[in-house]
Amino acid sequence: MNDSFSNVAALPVGAVSDADAARNPPASDAGFLWDFWYPAIRSGEIRGRQLVTAMLLEIPLVLGRTDDGHAFAMRDSCPHRGIPLSYGRFDGEAVECGYHGWRFDACTARCIAIPSLTSQDKLKVERIFAGHFPCEERDGYVWVFMTQAGTRLPATIPAAPPLPVFSKSYKITHLVCELPSHVDQGIIGLMDPAHGPFVHKSWFWRSRHSIHAKEKQFEPIENGFRMSTHTPSANSAPYKLLRKMTGEAVTTTIDFVLPNMRLEEIHSGKLWFSSRATVTPVRRDLCRIDFVAAYNLPIPVAVVRPFAKKFLRQDQETMIQQAEGLKYHPKLMLIDDADRQAKWYFALKAALLESRRTGKPLVHPMDGPVTLYWRS
Numbered sequence: 001m002n003d004s005f006s007n008v009a010a011l012p013v014g015a016v017s018d019a020d021a022a023r024n025p026p027a028s029d030a031g032f033l034w035d036f037w038y039p040a041i042r043s044g045e046i047r048g049r050q051l052v053t054a055m056l057l058e059i060p061l062v063l064g065r066t067d068d069g070h071a072f073a074m075r076d077s078c079p080h081r082g083i084p085l086s087y088g089r090f091d092g093e094a095v096e097c098g099y100h101g102w103r104f105d106a107c108t109a110r111c112i113a114i115p116s117l118t119s120q121d122k123l124k125v126e127r128i129f130a131g132h133f134p135c136e137e138r139d140g141y142v143w144v145f146m147t148q149a150g151t152r153l154p155a156t157i158p159a160a161p162p163l164p165v166f167s168k169s170y171k172i173t174h175l176v177c178e179l180p181s182h183v184d185q186g187i188i189g190l191m192d193p194a195h196g197p198f199v200h201k202s203w204f205w206r207s208r209h210s211i212h213a214k215e216k217q218f219e220p221i222e223n224g225f226r227m228s229t230h231t232p233s234a235n236s237a238p239y240k241l242l243r244k245m246t247g248e249a250v251t252t253t254i255d256f257v258l259p260n261m262r263l264e265e266i267h268s269g270k271l272w273f274s275s276r277a278t279v280t281p282v283r284r285d286l287c288r289i290d291f292v293a294a295y296n297l298p299i300p301v302a303v304v305r306p307f308a309k310k311f312l313r314q315d316q317e318t319m320i321q322q323a324e325g326l327k328y329h330p331k332l333m334l335i336d337d338a339d340r341q342a343k344w345y346f347a348l349k350a351a352l353l354e355s356r357r358t359g360k361p362l363v364h365p366m367d368g369p370v371t372l373y374w375r376s
């Protein structure tokens, strides 16, 4: 065992590990990870010069696309008196506040006009900015780089994370689902192997009686961990079908990467399936799963979607039930090895915050490959 956790059978939340700070943030701190890209809305939601609102990490946003095709994201609040800018007008270049008509360049959020000023006024209009955030469109989403109010943008901002694809042409499909939970619960639900046979009972997937011992290899990767490339369990129909199609072995690799991303790649011969689920904090009591899958299998999207939808719906129903219980702040447990990925998530989150605090490199909670054992 190479990870930094002791092998206690049950870890009461808030009692043992050094990840406590991340798991139980103080009331003022919602436990969000800033300075990362988050998907805000689907690209198609912005039509023409329409302004669209969204909320990420408890920040209200107004989004749009300029006439020359650049998506933008501003804080949905006029710096004059705080009325949401989304009640104003957008002419394809500038957003005009609906209250006193101040105008802001959409891409820089710099104020370009204050109609009430006379030639006597000395106010430097160009020094006034509305709140704004880096914004990029990718894989059918408008991504926003969320920085905390009052902090500067990091010196370099990476590109918004692309979904890996492995051929020129492919099919792509998107699904969305809201969960009435803190993002941490959403993420550990996503990386939870033990709920499968109970929550995802389906004729096409598996039944609770198919539960069996598993042994999976994990390895550390930058800002995350990987379930190493392996041949998935033979008892699920989709893998059997894939094997039949190509006659070649099926392999799968699953990554978790901070702040919120599960990536899965399945390959068999020339055929591939690549999916990404992100869990994005909307408020501290609400998060959203955005699921996107691309593939080159000869199967129409209309066939794949209902299965993915059913899966998400099953997770959502469970999380709604869980939220009912969490209202009363029960003590929770994380057990080895089935909950080890959840422990890694909390430890990674704590390590990231610590590295940002000290300016030192992130100390990864895993110091090498680890094999985990569970039944699912």
Ligand code: FES
Pocket: 078, 079, 080, 081, 082, 083, 097, 098, 099, 100, 101, 102
């Ligand atoms: S509140 Fe926006 S211009 Fe006054």
Ligand SMILES: [Fe+2]
Pocket: 189, 190, 195, 199, 200, 311, 315
């Ligand atoms: Fe699930």
